[in-house]
Amino acid sequence: xxxxxxxxxxxxxxxxxxxxxxxxxxxxxxxxxxxxxxxxxxxxxxxxxxxxxxxxxxxxxxxxxxxxxxxxxxxxxxxxxxxxxxxxxxxxxxxxxxxxxxxxxxxxxxxxxxxxxxxxxxxxxxxxxxxxxxxxxxxxxxxxxxxxxxxxxxxxxxxxxxxxxxxxxxxxxxxxxxxxxxxxxxxxxxxxxxxxxxxxxxxxxxxxxxxxxxxxxxxxxxxxxxxxxxxxxxxxxxxxxxxxxxxxxxxxxxxxxxxxxxxxxxxxxxxxxxxxxxxxxxxxxxxxxxxxxxxxxxxxxxxxxxxxxxx
Amino acid sequence: xxxxxxxxxxxxxxxxxxxxxxxxxxxxxxxxxxxxxxxxxxxxxxxxxxxxxxxxxxxxxxxxxxxxxxxxxxxxxxxxxxxxxxxxxxxxxxxxxxxxxxxxxxxxxxxxxxxxxxxxxxxxxxxxxxxxxxxxxxxxxxxxxxxxxxxxxxxxxxxxxxxxxxxxxxxxxxxxxxxxxxxxxxxxxxxxxxxxxxxxxxxxxxxxxxxxxxxxxxxxxxxxxxxxxxxxxxxxxxxxxxxxxxxxxxxxxxxxxxxxxxxxxxxxxxxxxxxxxxxxxxxxxxxxxxxxxxxxxxxxxxxxxxxxxxxxxxxxxxxxxxxxxxxxxxxxxxxxxxxxxxxxxxxxxxxxxxxxxxx
Numbered sequence: 001x002x003x004x005x006x007x008x009x010x011x012x013x014x015x016x017x018x019x020x021x022x023x024x025x026x027x028x029x030x031x032x033x034x035x036x037x038x039x040x041x042x043x044x045x046x047x048x049x050x051x052x053x054x055x056x057x058x059x060x061x062x063x064x065x066x067x068x069x070x071x072x073x074x075x076x077x078x079x080x081x082x083x084x085x086x087x088x089x090x091x092x093x094x095x096x097x098x099x100x101x102x103x104x105x106x107x108x109x110x111x112x113x114x115x116x117x118x119x120x121x122x123x124x125x126x127x128x129x130x131x132x133x134x135x136x137x138x139x140x141x142x143x144x145x146x147x148x149x150x151x152x153x154x155x156x157x158x159x160x161x162x163x164x165x166x167x168x169x170x171x172x173x174x175x176x177x178x179x180x181x182x183x184x185x186x187x188x189x190x191x192x193x194x195x196x197x198x199x200x201x202x203x204x205x206x207x208x209x210x211x212x213x214x215x216x217x218x219x220x221x222x223x224x225x226x227x228x229x230x231x232x233x234x235x236x237x238x239x240x241x242x243x244x245x246x247x248x249x250x251x252x253x254x255x256x257x258x259x260x261x262x263x264x265x266x267x268x269x270x271x272x273x274x275x276x277x278x279x280x281x282x283x284x285x286x287x288x289x290x291x292x293x294x295x296x297x298x299x300x301x302x303x304x305x306x307x308x309x310x311x
Numbered sequence: 312x313x314x315x316x317x318x319x320x321x322x323x324x325x326x327x328x329x330x331x332x333x334x335x336x337x338x339x340x341x342x343x344x345x346x347x348x349x350x351x352x353x354x355x356x357x358x359x360x361x362x363x364x365x366x367x368x369x370x371x372x373x374x375x376x377x378x379x380x381x382x383x384x385x386x387x388x389x390x391x392x393x394x395x396x397x398x399x400x401x402x403x404x405x406x407x408x409x410x411x412x413x414x415x416x417x418x419x420x421x422x423x424x425x426x427x428x429x430x431x432x433x434x435x436x437x438x439x440x441x442x443x444x445x446x447x448x449x450x451x452x453x454x455x456x457x458x459x460x461x462x463x464x465x466x467x468x469x470x471x472x473x474x475x476x477x478x479x480x481x482x483x484x485x486x487x488x489x490x491x492x493x494x495x496x497x498x499x500x501x502x503x504x505x506x507x508x509x510x511x512x513x514x515x516x517x518x519x520x521x522x523x524x525x526x527x528x529x530x531x532x533x534x535x536x537x538x539x540x541x542x543x544x545x546x547x548x549x550x551x552x553x554x555x556x557x558x559x560x561x562x563x564x565x566x567x568x569x570x571x572x573x574x575x576x577x578x579x580x581x582x583x584x585x586x587x588x589x590x591x592x593x594x595x596x597x598x599x600x601x602x603x604x605x606x607x608x609x610x611x612x613x614x615x616x617x618x619x620x621x622x623x624x625x626x627x628x629x630x631x632x633x634x635x636x637x638x639x640x641x642x643x644x645x646x647x648x649x650x651x652x653x654x655x656x657x658x659x660x661x662x663x664x665x666x667x668x669x670x
Contacts, residue, residue, distance in 0.1 A: 036457075040636070080644055089397065089457070090595060090643035097588070098636025104629030217629065222465045229458045268473035275465045279444075282459060287452040309318065 007253050008136035015242075015249025016147045017042075017207045021227035022234065022241040023151055024199025030159065030236055031192045032172035032301040033081055036092025038200045039224030040099020041070055045204025047107040050115055050215040057117045063143075063205045070201025073099075074194035082189045085305030096224070104217045115213045119143055141210050148242055155238040168192065172299035175306040185306055200224065226278050233281045235296030244281060251277040314655055322649040330645035331596065335610075338637040346626070356624060360617045370616075372503045376574050377615055380405070380586045381608035382511040383566035385593025389604050390518060391456075391559040392594055394552055395535040400445065400460025401563040402587025403467035404438040408564025409571045410471060411437030413578040416493035416571065417479065423495040430495060431568055438564015439557050441467060446556035450549045456556065464587065472580040479578065489579040497573035507569035512605065514562065519601030531555055563587065585632070589615065592635055595642060611635075 021038050028035045035041075045066035053062035077095060081088045119141040127138040159165040168188055170178040175185045207223070208215055226248060234240035255270035257263075263270075286293045343353035364370055384401040391398035398404075411433035419426055441463060448454035472488075479490045497505040522528035534541040534551050542548050566586065571578055589611050596610065597603030618631030 080640070084644055084647055086643040086647040090646075091640060093399075093591060094636045094639035094643060096636070097639060098633050101629045101631070101633030101636060105627040105633065108627055222462070225458065225461050229462060232455060232458065266473050266477050268469040268477075272466045272469050275462045279459060279462050282462075283444075283448045283452060283454050286454060287448065293453060307318070 002132070003257075005132050005135045007250070007257055008133075009140070010253035010256055011246060011249035012137060012140060012144060012148070013211055013249070014252040015245040015247075016144055017203050017211055017223050017245075018227040018230055018248055019242045019245030020143075020147050020151075020203035020206055021200045021224060022230040022245055023147070023155060023238055024196035024203070025227055025231045026196075026234065026236055026238050026241055027155065027168075027192045027199075028196030029231055029302055030169055030172045030299055031189045032175060032299055032304065032306070033078070033189055033193050034088050034092065034303045035074075035077060035095070035193065035196060035200070036089060036228060037073075037077065037095025037099060037197075038227050039220060039222065040096040040103075041073060041197055041200035042099075042204035042207065042220045042224045042227075043103035044073070044099045045070055045201030046208040046219060047103040047110070047204075047215055048201070049205035050107065050110050050208050053115050053117050053209065054110065054113070059115075059117050059119050059209050062115075062117075062209055063202060066201045066205035067198045070198040071194050073201070074197025075190070077197060078190040078193040081305070082186055082193060085307065088303050088305075100220070107215045107217065110215045112214060112216055115208060115215075118213050119210050143206055143210055147206070148246075152238040152242045159238065169299070172301055175301050179306070179308060189306075200227070203227070222275065226274065229278050229282050232296075232298070233278075233285070236299065247281065248274055248278060314653060316651045317654045318650050319652065320650075327598070327646060327649045330649040331598075331642055334641035334645035335638055338634060338641045341637055342630070342634045346630075351626065356621060356626070359624065360620050363620045364613060364616050368502075372501070373619075374612055374616055375501070375504045375508055377612035378608050379508040379511040379573075380566045380570055380584075381589060381593055381611050381615075382508075382515055382604060383562050383569070384586045384590025385597060385604045385608050385611075386511075386515050386518060386590075386601065387559045387563040387566070388590045388594035389597055389599070389601060390522075390562065391556055393522060393535045393599065394531050394555040395538060396449065396552060396556055396559075397457040398442065398460055398556065398559045398563075399457050399591060400442060400463050400587070401559070401566075401590045402583050402585070403460065403464035404441045404560045404563035405567040405570070405583045405587050406464075406467035406471050407437035407441035408434035408567030409437075409578060409582055410467075410474060410567075411440075411564070412568035413474075413479070413490060413493060413571050416495055417490060427495040427497065427572060430572055431565070434564045434568025435561045436564070438560040438562070438567065440560075441564070442556055442560025446553050446560075449556070450553050468580075468583070471578060471582060475577075475579045486577075489577045491577075493571060493576050493578075495572065496576060497569065505569075505573035507573040510569070511566075514565070515601055515604055518558075518562075522601065563590070589635065592639055595639060614638075 021042060025035060025038055048069050049062035049066045052065040053059055077091065080086050081091050121139050122142045123139040128134045159169065167178065167183045170183060171185050171188050179185045204220065207219065212219055230241050230244040230248065233244045251273040255273050258265055258270045259267050346353045346356070364374060384405060387401045387404070388398050412430040415430045415433040416426060419429055442460065445456045445459035445463065448459055449456040475490055476488050481489055481491045497507055500506045500509055522531060530541065530546045531551055534546065534548055538548060570582060575582060593604055593607035593611050596607035614635065615631060618628050621630065622628040
């Protein structure tokens with residue numbers, strides 16, 4: 001592999017982590033719930049995947065276990081924020097602390113041991129033979145194709161081309177109007193909060209089963225927060241979110257490249273790149289163009305509990 | 312007659328405090344139950360923790376050393392919340408303050424007291440610098456300060472790690488991953504406990520007075536509770552937002568300076584000890600009361616200290632983080648439930664109509 005191919009290959013692989021979590025968060029925020037617990041969910045998903053794969057030697061079971069756990073936690077999160085209508089910011093922060101703490105405690109015996117079975121590369125026929133791009137894009141593991149291809153396309157179609165997607169967005173923009181139109185506001189919120197949480201935990205599994213093939217405390221390293229930031233950058237659109245994640249992946253890959261090639265920049269400084277790049281992505285577009293800010297605005301009811309009595 | 316829950320827009324304070332008390336107790340009980348399931352003996356552990364936390368003068372000093380940074384980080388988050396901004400970046404501003412103060416402490420020559428003063432100025436400056444970007448981005452471009460301050464935490468953590476293991480590494484090579492000892496230090500107040508504790512309390516009280524008794528404080532509080540109203544009343548909303556966020560960063564930076572100049576005397580990786588994140592807890596528990604910050608900081612210090620004690624008894628340190636999360640979660644739920652009253656209500660109209668039509 002030459003330099004450009006290797007860089008792009010790593011970028012795609014690295015970007016997959018926040019991409020999957022960001023796709024989940026897009027769904028959650030589109031129905032008007034902000035889940036700031038992504039970081040904690042990713043940690044729990046990552047450790048669940050490792051524990052499961054060590055026991056069963058099957059990466060699919062690891063992924064499934066993480067998705068299932070995420071879904072279950074998502075239901076609890078929905079119960080607390082959608083049904084009880086407790087403050088979403090606080091509950092999200094609580095979930096981050098709880099998840100990161102629990103994952104560290106559970107993962108201690110597994111710390112540093114390599115995961116015995118991973119998602120291996122699955123070169124696509126014909127496509128993988130394209131020079132440069134073939135190696136970089138089409139010789140990845142199967143989850144990469146799902147995260148960059150099927151999932152964003154499917155979610156884009158769901159959100160913007162179906163009646164259900166319209167209902168879903170209505171719930172996030174104006175739940176009172178949606179309720180009056182007969183859309184089951186609370187049920188839709190429950191459903192997509194749980195799905196979003198499942199994808200966040202799934203991205204944790206992707207992290208330990210595809211990207212960094214072992215668990216250690218702090219392995220998530222803020223990628224959950226980067227996913228939350230990418231959702232804002234993406235203007236709550238799935239395809240943009242994945243493109244943003246790819247940009248994040250490029251900065252991560254640049255950091256790796258710098259370390260591998262002994263660039264005269266210290267490793268910790270290179271590790272700052274992804275956070276700074278995300279910050280730039282977050283600030284520059286909206287600072288440059290106020291009309292873009294309106295176009296990419298958050299769902300109007302984001303973060304607000306819906307009380308039918310106060311309609 | 313039927314019974315039903317009735318929601319009031321503003322719950323009475325006593326009810327909220329009761330809900331919070333119950334939330335904290337429930338969180339500790341849940342943690343105890345989980346510990347029990349993993350084979351530990353929670354009651355015996357709790358007894359040990361209590362005697363080890365309050366039992367001796369040394370223990371109380373350790374506690375006091377944890378309280379002062381928590382007061383300041385809690386105050387930092389709390390002040391920003393008063394103007395309606397989430398400063399989740401107290402952790403990063405703490406680190407930035409610690410870095411700036413260390414730089415002055417290590418490399419600026421002069422009489423110790425003068426250098427100490429300069430370190431304080433540098434610490435405050437570091438904290439302000441670290442929050443300035445997010446503050447301006449929020450004020451002028453509407454960028455969520457919650458996310459931007461948080462992302463900078465990771466950058467600050469890496470900066471501390473880089474300096475302590477690279478350019479500022481102890482020159483003799485005897486120590487790994489830490490700078491040389493910073494000579495100027497904050498004088499002691501009570502054995503190990505330095506004047507930082509007293510200063511933190513004084514800062515908390517003065518900020519509280521500023522917010523309660525001045526016109527500026529009134530405008531800040533109005534901006535925090537209703538931005539639109541404040542704007543239409545002709546208040547400089549944007550300027551208030553920026554000033555308060557900078558003040559919030561300055562307070563967190565001060566905490567970082569106190570930590571390197573008073574407690575640790577070195578700069579090393581992980582010096583912030585999650586104080587910034589625990590400060591969010593302190594601010595939430597304090598519930599808009601600056602003096603509640605003192606109580607919240609004491610509670611979180613006890614919790615943090617318990618974790619340190621428990622880690623010598625085979626319980627993982629990260630359990631504390633999880634318990635903190637539980638307390639936060641239950642508090643959030645408790646706050647919402649405090650809005651409800653169980654009242655006797657006449658039967659719903661629909662039922663009455665049904666009755667009428669059936670007779």
